[in-house]
Amino acid sequence: xxxxxxxxxxxxxxxxxxxxxxxxxxxxxxxxxxxxxxxxxxxxxxxxxxxxxxxxxxxxxxxxxxxxxxxxxxxxxxxxxxxxxxxxxxxxxxxxxxxxxxxxxxxxxxxxxxxxxxxxxxxxxxxxxxxxxxxxxxxxxxxxxxxxxxxxxxxxxxxxxxxxxxxxxxxxxxxxxxxxxxxxxxxxxxxxxxxxxxxxxxxxxxxxxxxxxxxxxxxxxxxxxxxxxxxxxxxxxxxxxxxxxxxxxxxxxxxxxxxxxxxxxxxxxxxxxxxxxxxxxxxxxxxxxxxxxxxxxxxxxxxxxxxxxxxxxxxxxxxxx
Numbered sequence: 001x002x003x004x005x006x007x008x009x010x011x012x013x014x015x016x017x018x019x020x021x022x023x024x025x026x027x028x029x030x031x032x033x034x035x036x037x038x039x040x041x042x043x044x045x046x047x048x049x050x051x052x053x054x055x056x057x058x059x060x061x062x063x064x065x066x067x068x069x070x071x072x073x074x075x076x077x078x079x080x081x082x083x084x085x086x087x088x089x090x091x092x093x094x095x096x097x098x099x100x101x102x103x104x105x106x107x108x109x110x111x112x113x114x115x116x117x118x119x120x121x122x123x124x125x126x127x128x129x130x131x132x133x134x135x136x137x138x139x140x141x142x143x144x145x146x147x148x149x150x151x152x153x154x155x156x157x158x159x160x161x162x163x164x165x166x167x168x169x170x171x172x173x174x175x176x177x178x179x180x181x182x183x184x185x186x187x188x189x190x191x192x193x194x195x196x197x198x199x200x201x202x203x204x205x206x207x208x209x210x211x212x213x214x215x216x217x218x219x220x221x222x223x224x225x226x227x228x229x230x231x232x233x234x235x236x237x238x239x240x241x242x243x244x245x246x247x248x249x250x251x252x253x254x255x256x257x258x259x260x261x262x263x264x265x266x267x268x269x270x271x272x273x274x275x276x277x278x279x280x281x282x283x284x285x286x287x288x289x290x291x292x293x294x295x296x297x298x299x300x301x302x303x304x305x306x307x308x309x310x311x312x313x314x315x316x317x318x319x320x321x
Contacts, residue, residue, distance in 0.1 A: 012061070023043055050100055064077075073129045075130075097130050185224075196236050281294050
């Protein structure tokens with residue numbers, strides 16, 4: 001099958017590497033608005049292919065960049081030369097377009113090889129427009145399938161209504177605690193996550209203790225309530241002695257679960273003690289004491305002291321900036 005498709009693909013791609021030929025072709029094939037706005041002298045052939053290896057026997061592609069109104073735009077030509085065209089071609093095209101956008105992001109100035117593909121996208125980055133064009137040379141004609149992405153779905157009306165629209169956003173910080181209570185069994189999860197960065201999580205926990213939402217959480221069974229309590233214990237700040245508070249949280253729980261809750265309370269107590277020791281270590285380091293002396297007098301590991309030192313340096317640097 002490779003030998004059948006390749007000649008058609010190769011002749012087109014080879015011809016389109018000649019920018020004079022490409023310009024002549026595109027000036028006819030593009031919509032009138034793009035033809036008028038595009039600065040044709042900026043037309044540039046981009047290297048590589050975005051077609052996956054297993055499909056290169058059936059497709060070939062050519063990518064150009066150019067400028068429109070001072071912004072970069074990509075013109076993407078995908079050649080479909082197989083005798084049986086693909087019904088999900090709009091999806092295939094979208095897949096290749098996302099690869100082009102990733103290629104664009106990876107080429108941004110100042111990105112190292114280690115940062116590419118996995119790095120966070122810099123604030124203010126905007127994507128370039130991609131104009132895709134399928135160049136079809138298959139035997140079956142006219143082209144038998146829809147060119148609409150939504151027609152690739154079993155429920156095209158629902159797909160058009162909900163896909164490629166502004167994404168649904170549930171911002172916990174914008175929901176009141178009363179609104180969160182509408183989420184039934186997920187209420188405690190959402191309340192804890194909304195307030196986890198509060199200076200003190202105790203007020204939220206005290207509100208939850210006698211509410212039906214917490215009772216339902218405990219009665220639900222499984223590991224759900226344990227996951228929530230572990231999250232609170234490891235990620236939140238709780239003032240005072242946590243034992244009394246967690247005893248109230250466990251009042252409606254079966255005996256086995258109550259024991260687990262009190263284990264978490266003990267862990268929180270130890271966490272509070274450790275934070276107190278680290279506070280002493282920070283003060284000693286600020287006063288100029290050697291890290292080994294601080295480690296010896298606090299009982300902390302030298303690696304823990306070094307972490308505290310690094311944190312202090314980072315804080316000092318950010319204040320001076």
